[in-house]
Amino acid sequence: MSLPLTEEQRKKIEENRQKALARRAEKLSAEQPQSAGAGSSIAAGPSQSTQGPSQNRPREPSQPLSHGVMFKQQNLSSSSHGDQRPQNSPGFHLGTPKLAKETEKSQEEMSTACHSAPDPMTLARISPPLAQSSPKVPKQQLLSYDLGQGHSQGTQSTPFANTTREPLANIKNFQKTPASSSRQPPQDPDLGTSTVMPSASGQNPSDPHCGSGGVTPRTERLQQKLGASLQKAVTSQQGTCIRSGDRFQVKIGYNAELIAVFKSLPSRSYDPATKTWNFSMSDYSALMKAAERLPAVTLQPLEGAGGSSEPSSSTRALAGLPSAPSLAFVKGRCMLISRARFEADIGYSEDLIALFKQMDSRIYDVKTRKWNFLLEEHNKLIERVRCLPQVQLDPLPKTLVLAFASQVEKTSLHPTPDVPEADLSGVDSKLVSTLMPFQRAAVNFAIAKRGRLLLADDMGLGKTIQAICIAAFYRKEWPLLVVVPSSVRFTWEQAFLRWLPSLSPDRVNVVVTGKDCLTAGLVNIVSFDLLSRLDKQLKTASFKVVIIDESHFLKNSKTARCRAAMPLLKVAKRVILLSGTPAMSRPAELYTQIIAVKPTFFPQFHAFGLRYCDAKRQPWGWDYSGSSNLAELKLLLEEAVMLRRLKADVLSQLPAKQRKMVVIVPGRISARARAALDAAAKEMTTTSKTKREQKEALILFFNRTAEAKIPSVIEYILDLLESGREKFLVFAHHKVVLDAITKELERKHVQHIRIDGSTSSADRDALCQQFQLSERHTVAVLSITAANMGLTFSSADLVVFAELFWNPGVLIQAEDRVHRIGQTNSVGIHYLVAKGTADDYLWPLIQEKIKVLGQAGLSETNFSEMTEATDYLYKDPKQQKIYDLFQKSFEEDGSDTELLEAAESFDPGSASGISGSGSQDLGDTLGEDTLTGSPPKKRRFEFFDNWDSFTSPL
Ligand SMILES: Nc1ncnc2c1ncn2[C@@H]1O[C@H](COP(=O)(O)OP(=O)(O)OP(=O)(O)O)[C@@H](O)[C@H]1O
Known part of the structure; x- marks a missing residue:
């Protein structure tokens, strides 16, 4: 903060100023004798008659206001006697001597280019009043109209604080004290905060009028201000504001400065049809204030809007009320920070802070440097802020106010209300x-x-x-x-x-x-x-x-x-x-x-x-x-x-493992596939068949089931990926299923690993590590029989069984690839069970076996309790027969070799479904077929209708 001037300093300043005036008057009369006539005509003008010596007037009254002339007048004073300028006083700036020197230099430069429009940035660097006088409104200054973001109080408030008084300053300068308009202290933007922080009274100590209060008493200034308004009204371009809905438009002729102001307002909109600019009401006050500062523009306020602050502030000031607050325009919004509180996210405004301090629930957060309040004070705060013309604080959106109505409308000491216990007596x-x-x-x-x-x-x-x-x-x-x-x-x-x-x-x-x-x-x-x-x-x-x-x-x-x-x-x-x-x-x-x-x-x-x-x-x-x-x-x-x-x-x-039976229906199996499945089922139940033939039929049924499940399995995996499942294991048994899954993942560019019987043990470990460490979407495609032991996949917490396997021990071992030391989550296990296939028999078979193991104390797992009902399965005698056959086949043999081999060598393209060709070749061929659907191989693929609709969901 600047220190007030001492009496002695003030006297010295005034002395210097008077001396400078006298010198300038002398110089002017000597250098410009031709302007004497003009001077006399100005003196004859009504607004000038009571004003100061004609030699200080800026221009001829018959000419439009010339900024060039104004600069010259101002610079005459500033350049002639740098040592006499008040900025040397500690009360005017806290800048370094270097800064003062630079400013002096800049001002001198200005005086040599007085008839051309100065560079706005140079102007802004020198002093706001100078800059403001430029035909182009300097960028820095305009920015301060904008959003008032952050807490750069000085840089935001200064241009307005000073320039708002500028018409007053200009007239005063021209009339009496030309030096005072140009002796603005240099303001380094970096130093702005410390030099121009508005004082408690709303005045800026760096403002020459405040700083040299002893020289220019306030009442005198106000009278001059009124005179200035009058003068402006007579000489300036007239415009009007017209309301249109929640916006207003400005009707006025072309004025470069005003257009620059328009362009600085956030809600601006230009209508090329009417060639007028229009704005939302939130920008009204900022526009009127900026227009007041433009000497060549007078805007009639909106009807009923109370007009600009000019007359009212003057009247108020004359009536001895507190002077106008800092006129920096700050804009911000309310943000919710908890169920009970909101904060004001807005730049610095002294008046606003004073208002904040009146709120009972105020808290200042030193970390965020923002004020926050209880929601119940939201409406009160917004209402009061609306009375501050230079502040726009947007309330919380309606949606938030509605959602938190209980807090907004009344005091809530318990922001988390208890949810009442619902009466569920009507539910099963x-x-x-x-x-x-x-x-x-x-x-x-x-x-x-x-x-x-x-x-x-x-x-x-x-x-x-x-x-x-x-x-x-x-x-x-x-x-x-x-x-x-x-x-x-x-x-x-x-x-x-x-x-x-x-x-x-x-x-x-x-x-x-x-x-x-x-x-x-x-x-x-x-x-x-x-x-x-x-x-x-x-x-x-x-x-x-x-x-x-x-x-x-x-x-x-x-x-x-x-x-x-x-x-x-x-x-x-x-x-x-x-x-x-x-x-x-x-x-x-x-x-x-x-x-x-x-x-x-x-x-x-x-x-x-x-x-x-x-x-x-x-x-x-x-x-x-x-x-x-x-x-x-x-x-x-x-x-x-x-x-x-x-x-x-x-x-x-949660239980450590959550099993889920996912009922899938290979609904889009073609009639041919359905027939193949039914034929296999029939074979199994034909009494005339030998045991051997029945078993072959069972193997065929099992193989056809695998094939029939592929589209639904892929659809399920893709749904899981679309639902955001990042890492999971998919176990399958048939090579044809493993191939189809990996091909589809490749096609969708989903990162995956595959471990089956052909994977070397070195590769198994490397692939396992790769999966464990991967942070991206990864699917591990695993063979039930080749990857159910000795591997750790604890970075996943979901296992999907694309196929069932008759040996529950193998399934449980496979589940435990994720459910092991290192696992911190409850693990999800999804068994995909296809209706109308071998799964109808395998699923209950597995459950039965588990039950027996459980009764013998050999298994803690109970599938039937943890999964959905399975009572849709094997209801008619035929089905019971098939179930019995399944049971016998897998129990009597005591060995799964035959089934395993049959599954591996399964060729879905062959008539029997039990081909002797090598599984590797088969799988590859089928995979390519099924996934590319290339015409020559399409025959095989006819087994399913509409494959792409499975593999490419919307
Ligand atoms: N209270 C419960 N008692 C018994 N089983 C339960 C209970 N809650 C959930 N489950 C079982 O947990 C498994 C997972 O439930 P569910 O599929 O509804 O989970 P989810 O939240 O929908 O998971 P996702 O997002 O993966 O679909 C199911 O097998 C379900 O039957």
Whole structure:
């Protein structure tokens, strides 16, 4: 802060000034005798009659205001006697002697170029009044209109503080004390803060008027100011402000300085049709203030807007009220920092800080250098800030105010309200009693949110069971629609039947073709892709309760899935979104999910984009791919939209292994494939067949099953990747399956490793290490028999079994590749079980074996308790027969050699399905075929119809 001048210093300054005046008057009259006439005509003008000596007048009244002349006048004083300038006084600047010298030099330079427009930057360096007099408004100065960002108080407030008084200073200079207009202390932008920090009274000690108060009393200045206004009104270009909606336009002729001001205002918009500029009301006050400072412009204020601060501030000042505050324009916004508090993210304004200090809940954060307040004071603060003409503090967006209404409207000493326990007496007790405590909490949360939420629990935390429970709470409002990735349609069906015994199986409708009815059941399950193809039915369909599994599938509003689902969600009363990864790379991905839950939040994406996506205007349009204010977004989501728990949060409630049977239906198997499977099944049950033939039939059935599962397996893996699963293991048995998976991963450029029987032991270790250390998406494709032992993959926590294997011991060993020392998470195990295939027999066989092992104390694992019901399996006598055959084949032999060999050498292209050709050749050939679909080999591929629709989901 500058020190006030001593009485002695003031006297000295005044003396020097008077001397300089006298010298200049002498010099002028000697050098410019021709201006004497002009001088007399000025003296005759009404506004000049009471003013000072004519020799100090800047220009001829008949001419427009000439900045060149003004510079000359100013520089005459500044250049003539540097030693007499007040900036040598400690009260004018805290700059170094070097700085003072530089300024002096600059001013001298200016005096030699007085008739040409000076370089704006030079002007800005010299002093704001000089710069402001330039025909071009200097950039530095204009910047201070802009956003008032940061805390560079001095640099922001000074130009305004000084220049606002500038018309007054100019007139005064021309009339009485020419030196005073040009003797602004040099201001180094770097020193701005310390030299020009507004004083408590709102005056700037570096302002010559403040600093030399003894020389120019305030009342005198105010009178001069009024005179200046009058003078300006008579001589300047007139314009008017006209309101138009929430904006206003300015009607005025061309004026370069004014245009420069226009261009500095953030809300500017130019209408080429009417050739007028218009602005939002938030820029009104800044514009009026800037216009006041332009000597050649007078703007009529908006009707009813109270006009510019000029008359009112003058009147106020005359009435002895506190002088006008610093007129630096600062702009900022409120940001939420916790459930209960918000902060003002805004630059420095003394008045604003004074206002902040009046708020009861104020806290100044020394780290962020920002003030924050309780939400309950938000509205009060905003209201009061609106009375500060030079401050614009944008309130919290409406969405936040709505979401946190309880805090905004009243004092909340307990910012985290308890969620009431929901009455679940109407829901199947089997389900309710199975819920883990954190799952029960989610159900309570959802019901407190009236059945609209995004349940974003980490993967494997049981979102399915929670969603079913929430939906069941609203059972009276069913029919229910469940939209899911197609690979898990039947898993959902099983889950409903498992957890809601009260639901009759025939009331569950899985929509599998475009011809199926979307509303046929009480629970209707449909895939995203199929939903988008049911446009006719969608027009009439209306569901009050909707579950969307993997809701991040809706992240792109332009996709067909999103366009199909969003209208349904808009009209639904309850919307339950499920996703372990609602946004995988950027906040923009959350928008559709947010409005699905809360349609009134951020009705325009742009507003959301500006606040949370760091929206940037690019030559091609807006770029919303960034992120901003994520802490606030998180608070908003947690308050009103989303519930998310990580595995680590609830680890103590989780079992070490979570097994899941994923029912896949090789629904798109061609008729030929179906026939092959059926024929194999028939062979097994034909009594006339020898044992040997029956066994061959069983092997064929097993092989055909592998082949039939491939598209669904690949679809499931791709869905997992799309859902953000980063690292997981896929076990398969048949080479043809392993090949198909790896080829597809290659095609999709997904990093992966493969270990099968042909991998050398050195390579096995290296590949295993590679997987363990990889931080990117990685899939380990592993042979059940070749990679079920001796390898550690603890950096993953998910194992997918693409195929079943008859020996549960081998399966459990394979599971334990991730579930071992080093594993800190609960591990997810997904068994893909295909309906209508050998899996129908293998799955119960495995369960049976495990049960026996368990009874003998040899296994702690109980598959049937941990996985969905399997009662759809082997119901008729024929099926029972096949099951018996499976059981016998795998138990009697005591050796799996035959089956293993048969599986390895399986050639899906051969008629028998049991080819003698080497597995390596076979696999490669088939892989290429299936994945490239090249015409000559297409025959083999006819086995599946529409392969690409599996491998390239939308
Ligand atoms: N309370 C519970 N009791 C018994 N089993 C449960 C319970 N909660 C979840 N499970 C089982 O845990 C497994 C994982 O559940 P689920 O598939 O619903 O998880 P998720 O959160 O949807 O995972 P993802 O995001 O991978 O789909 C399932 O087999 C499910 O049946």
